[in-house]
Amino acid sequence: MKQRRAKILAVESYLPKKILTNDDMAVMVDTSDDWIVSRVGIKQRHIAAEGEFTSTMGVRAAQKILDKTGIDPASIDMVIVTTLSPDYLFPSTACLIQSELGLTNAAAFDLQAACSGLVYGLATAKAFIESGQASNILLIASEKLSAFVDYTDRNTCILFGDGASAVLVTEGSGIFTIGEFVLGADGTCRDLLCLPGGGARNPASHETVDQKKHFIKMEGREVFKHAVRRMEEAMEACLKKAGLESGDISYLVPHQANLRIIEALRKRFQISPERVIVTVDLYANTSASSIGIALEHLMHNHPLALHDKVLLAVFGSGFTFGSMVLEVTGEVK
Ligand code: UT7
DSSP, rough: OOOOOOEEEEEEEEOOOOEEEHHHHHHHHOOOOOHHHHOOOOEEOOOOOOOOOOHHHHHHHHHHHHHHHHHOGGGGEEEEEEEEOOOSSOHHHHHHHHTTTOOTTOEEEOOOOOHHHHHHHHHHHHHHHHTTTTTTEEEEEEEGGGGGTTOHHHHHHHHBOOEEEEEEEEEOOEEEEEEEEEEEGGGGGGEEEEEEESSSSOOOOOOHHHHTTTEEEEEEHHHHHHHHHHHHHHHHHHHHTOOOGGGGSSSEEEEOOOOHHHHHHHTTTTTOOOGGGHHHHHHOOTTTTTHHHHHHHHHHOOOOOOOOEEEEEEEEEEEEEEEEEEOSSOOOO
């Protein structure tokens, strides 16, 4: 029997209209365009409007996929949403999106792996497809991080943006075939990047609000070091598993948190700048969505030839990390 292979049929994204530039940030906190560009590489970030949520942005990205591919919504058998900023603790954002899009034949669940979510999600979709348990999976990464950012904390507020990306994973033909991957985690570092309030450990109270426990907390310098090391290790392990050298990689699509992190990876693997996808300047860190947004950017702005290999690399809170090889097996439309 022919082996089932999971393919990516389409990738789309949605960015909210409102843009906050670095100069806008400098009005809110003691920072400057110079500092942000030189330390992080961000120039601007998109911010959800009032009435826009993680689910509604996810719906916008997913709807583009349904429109573009013309796939019968009844044939979607699974919706996976990866996010660290769900509309509610429960029900899942996946259930909200499933009902909004009328995907009545789809199972739906959220997958939380922070900024690594899209690669964790692709690995999960691959497992369902290749084991024959699903045929058409809509994987959506959406983040309304602005709901959890303290806009008085210059250490964090300049870093994050809102946005969504969506990927259709199928067993038929596709632009990319999902190849080898590695996933990893290190829960001992959980306090270095977290949102302490609002869960069962610190339910909302006057105290948690006074202590600003409902905002993103990050030890930036520590997270930076772990991010570089963990992504490096994951990329190395993934290349080895796939039997590839870094010279075999046509494009690197890394998590978009800080241009200096991306540069460190680029130099370590000796990849030329035009083969590394950078979107952090335009959209900042959109957590789980960032890889999908960057992948769509690659598809529309760079030439892709049959059998080109694209290497993804991710890192996020938890810590979680991973890397994955995609092989071009179809034409970008
Ligand atoms: O998506 C999950 C993964 N996340 C990441 O990978 C983020 C990793 N971390 C980073 O990208 C960087 O650590 C940051 C961008 C968060 C910070 O850059 P840094 O070069 O590590 O700066 P730092 O935290 O060591 O701070 C250096 C100085 C400090 O001043 P002092 O103590 O040296 O006087 C900060 O107070 O820069 C100051 N600073 C700022 N200055 C102007 C921190 N934030 C700002 C700011 N504007 N926005």
